[in-house]
Amino acid sequence: MAKKIVAVTACPTGIAHTFMAAENLEVTGKELGYDVKVETQGTSGAENVLTQKEIDEADAIILAVDRDIDESRFVGRKVLKCSVGKAVKKANEVINNAINDVGTEVIKGEKKADSSNGEKGIKSIYKHLMMGISYMLPIVVAGGILTAISFAFGIYAFQDEGSIAWGFYQTGAVAALGLMVPVLSAYIAHSIADKAGFAAGLVGGFLASTIGSGFIGGIIAGFLAGYVTLFLNKYIKVPKTIQGVKDILIVPILSVGIVGFVMLFVVGTPISAMNAGITSFLNSLNGGSIVILGLVCGLLYWDLGGPFSKILYAFAIGLISEGVYGPMAATMICGMVPPLGIAVATLVTRKMWTEEQRQAGISALFLGASYITEGAIPFAAENPIVVLPACMIGGAVGAITSLALGAGISAPHGGLFLLLIPGVITNVGGFLIALLAGTLVTAAMLIILKKITMGKTK
Known part of the structure; x- marks a missing residue:
């Protein structure tokens, strides 16, 4: 009987690499004589989802991921972790390493995988940024196209309140694109500090939009919210009997307050000026x-x-x-x-x-x-x-x-x-x-x- 391999693929944006890696692993595995099933975690959610029975019966497990996933299903099992790009380019090597137990590691018993996935520095920062962008992308796509459709009725047709063009513009430009930066910030913070960072990231992103610091300000707000929340969770100690109060009252109030004030009184003005300068430069491009x-x-x-x-x-x-x-x-x-x-x-x-x-x-x-x-x-x-x-x-x-x-x-x-x-x-x-x-x-x-x-x- 052929050995069984299960895998999960997930790239930061969940569009192309995710599915190319899955296809390469499946095709290469078949050529090598293995039974391979791959779960893809794309922008529309998980597809071809692995059952716990399939995971338990697998002879090898591959996690080809460039963003955080829930690893709790694999607790106690040896897995091979690699980048999605390696699964795309070197599927043969990845599969052989997984089968031969080269470079594998045992998933520890924590319920959730650590948000940084054990990585530090620039690589970790990049992953957090791409997590935010992956959640923001569908909103930008929908908002941009709906806004463009409103212009198809006439460049100023959206100003006629109550018209179809106005409806497209309000939905696309005002609502969807208006949420772009808050969603980006919220999910950067979520990637860093899990759901505890979401509130501060969302508020920080909203303030970045309102004070004119835009996309750059939103990125700063997301990282600020994530790391402030991590710091507060680590150093604020309370009895276990009131842990819930800390999670839903103390940390959210402090993190939202700190991020809000930093965005308003420290980050806002210089980033807004820089953002305006970049926009002005791009609008004046020539030669x-x-x-x-x-x-x-x-x-x-x-x-x-x-x-x-x-x-x-x-x-x-x-x-x-x-x-x-x-x-x-x-x-x-x-x-x-x-x-x-x-x-x-x-x-x-x-x-x-x-x-x-x-x-x-x-x-x-x-x-x-x-x-x-x-x-x-x-x-x-x-x-x-x-x-x-x-x-x-x-x-x-x-x-x-x-x-x-x-x-x-x-x-x-x-x-x-x-x-x-x-x-x-x-x-x-x-x-x-x-x-x-x-x-x-x-x-x-x-x-x-x-x-x-x-x-x-x-």
Whole structure:
């Protein structure tokens, strides 16, 4: 009987890596002769959920996660923990290590996994930030698209109170986008201090919105709320008989009060000024500054949807709430160009690629059109020296062109499918020209570099 492996995959945003890792583990496991079941924890919740019986009967357990999950189901079992990216790129190694008990650890008996998952410093901070963004993302997507639909009735139609356009605008711009920063802050704090940090994070994020410190202020409020709550929980000692009073009265009052006053009297003014300065700079982009920003966008996307790409993506999302849409268009192009360029290269020079790569190129075409950069990962993992420079150069060219032509996007996801919604993309022609330019440059660079490495330079 084949050995049984169970796994959980969960990336920070719960969109692409989560499902790619699951597919790679399942396919590779089958090739190795194992029975593999993977639970995916995406933005819409857990799918293919593992039963306790399946967990108990498993010969190996893999947790390929880049954010916090409830590990209480695995208490007392040996598990192999790894990043989602490793499961995407090195599924064979991950499975073999899990089966052979290499690098595994026993999940201790605490009911909840520690919020930092044993990690410190920059990596832990990144995970908390991505947790907040993963909860915020659906709100921004819905808010941005509904707001754009309101403009389809006329740029000022939303001012007619009681009209359909007004309804779309109130729901999208006022309600959904108005909740963007508070939700971000609340779930950053929740990631750090569990549910005890939620209240202070929510209030801190709301204040960040009202005082004009926006997305940056919301991030600060979330981390402040989380760590203040952790500190209070650690150092305020009460008898067990009144522990409930501490949890629902003492800590919430103190944490909300401290975060509120810090946001109002310390953080608010300088962050608001900085936020206004960044917005003003982006609105006045021209000439050399466009080139610099475009190059930064292309270079930061070197990891194809990884941590650096997500930092740029988070920055662009924050600017949407400020009414600055150019960086989102440039960022989306940087994310679409790698898989689209690879797809074009595999279609144009079919003899340079294996049959498996040509099939993967077709998949990359659809993934790229949907703004799922991870379609380029299998190619980059196999030949990074060729693929990564081509993707970075093409992304930079596309971003610079997009910024120069004044393209903008008011929704943070969707790719070419956003063309179906009037008003989401400003200067559609400019956006498509930029996307085409970046795609063709990536394809051309990929073909040239691949020929060089194959010893077939012309």
